[in-house]
Amino acid sequence: xxxxxxxxxxxxxxxxxxxxxxxxxxxxxxxxxxxxxxxxxxxxxxxxxxxxxxxxxxxxxxxxxxxxxxxxxxxxxxxxxxxxxxxxxxxxxxxxxxxxxxxxxxxxxxxxxxxxxxxxxxxxxxxxxxxxxxxxxxxxxxxxxxxxxxxxxxxxxxxxxxxxxxxxxxxxxxxxxxxxxxxxxxxxxxxxxxxxxxxxxxxxxxxxxxxxxxxxxxxxxxxxxxxxxxxxxxxxxxxxxxxxxxxxxxxxxxxxxxxxxxxxxxxxxxxxxxxxxxxxxxxxxxxxxxxxxxxxxxxxxxxxxxxxxxxxxxxxxxxxxxxxxxxxxxxxxxxxxxxxx
Ligand code: F0G
Numbered sequence: 001x002x003x004x005x006x007x008x009x010x011x012x013x014x015x016x017x018x019x020x021x022x023x024x025x026x027x028x029x030x031x032x033x034x035x036x037x038x039x040x041x042x043x044x045x046x047x048x049x050x051x052x053x054x055x056x057x058x059x060x061x062x063x064x065x066x067x068x069x070x071x072x073x074x075x076x077x078x079x080x081x082x083x084x085x086x087x088x089x090x091x092x093x094x095x096x097x098x099x100x101x102x103x104x105x106x107x108x109x110x111x112x113x114x115x116x117x118x119x120x121x122x123x124x125x126x127x128x129x130x131x132x133x134x135x136x137x138x139x140x141x142x143x144x145x146x147x148x149x150x151x152x153x154x155x156x157x158x159x160x161x162x163x164x165x166x167x168x169x170x171x172x173x174x175x176x177x178x179x180x181x182x183x184x185x186x187x188x189x190x191x192x193x194x195x196x197x198x199x200x201x202x203x204x205x206x207x208x209x210x211x212x213x214x215x216x217x218x219x220x221x222x223x224x225x226x227x228x229x230x231x232x233x234x235x236x237x238x239x240x241x242x243x244x245x246x247x248x249x250x251x252x253x254x255x256x257x258x259x260x261x262x263x264x265x266x267x268x269x270x271x272x273x274x275x276x277x278x279x280x281x282x283x284x285x286x287x288x289x290x291x292x293x294x295x296x297x298x299x300x301x302x303x304x305x306x307x308x309x310x311x312x313x314x315x316x317x318x319x320x321x322x323x324x325x326x327x328x329x330x331x332x333x334x335x336x337x338x339x340x341x
Contacts, residue, residue: 089119158193171201183306196248231280
């Protein structure tokens with residue numbers, strides 16, 4: 001017994017690994033697929049037709065762990081002594097954790113002031129070397145790419161093909177959990193690696209759900225068709241103006257007969273709140289963009305028929321700053337005092 005196996009062990013015949021690849025794992029993958037009837041109702045869909053894939057249940061609290069277990073394992077196999085990434089937060093948290101486990105240096109380039117507190121604390125505690133860039137994610141990514149030319153370092157952003165290979169396993173799991181492929185797949189889109197990876201995973205399984213990607217309205221280059229210079233949204237994880245996997249996202253949309261749309265910050269927060277307060281599922285705001293998109297189509301009476309899966313990419317605990325917008329009613333009492341409910 002070597003502990004919870006993780007997704008490389010589970011899907012190794014479908015991944016680019018050999019007997020010589022060291023397995024750097026934290027037991028990632030195998031995340032819950034939760035039926036959400038309140039969400040279905042709000043979108044005008046029948047009970048049992050909408051599920052959420054809770055990727056915040058991965059070891060570092062986001063889907064990034066799927067790609068990172070493979071990217072870091074392959075980096076070790078290739079003899080790297082360090083890894084690098086730019087990140088809106090989750091990639092850096094995941095890279096830092098897996099690098100710590102592998103005994104590699106980890107350098108992360110973060111857009112100053114735009115990384116949620118939980119994610120930053122993970123990078124700190126896992127011992128990453130932090131470079132704060134006075135700029136946005138897209139600018140930080142250019143710097144990480146340059147720095148990655150340093151001997152011994154591997155870039156572990158989603159431009160690294162092993163990242164997408166690892167992330168595609170989520171599509172395999174969904175098909176296994178539902179007993180069939182969904183008809184529609186809803187997903188937040190930032191740098192567009194994840195929508196590309198899911199589409200690859202579905203295609204490899206012979207499945208063809210319609211892919212619906214959702215960007216934040218202030219950071220929606222794939223909707224407008226042109227890069228956004230100063231992306232802006234409270235959904236900081238997807239605050240990206242020029243996605244690396246642009247072509248992958250467009251191919252997923254067009255080959256599947258899907259769409260890429262945008263949702264406002266208010267719509268994202270409404271979905272975030274609906275999930276947490278009526279379904280008991282706490283995701284981070286960026287993740288709620290997928291459900292916000294479904295609700296938006298529902299309001300227009302255009303929610304697609306059939307079985308729908310919405311990916312919730314990261315855990316709500318990542319971003320405690322956002323919850324400060326809700327003022328709880330708290331009763332303050334003396335210990336031992338009576339309280340009327
Ligand atoms: N949701 C969350 C919670 C994310 O952290 C990200 C990306 C996305 C969605 C979008 O995924 O980039 O594959 O389209 N976060 C990256 C990061 C950019 O640095 O953590 P994508």
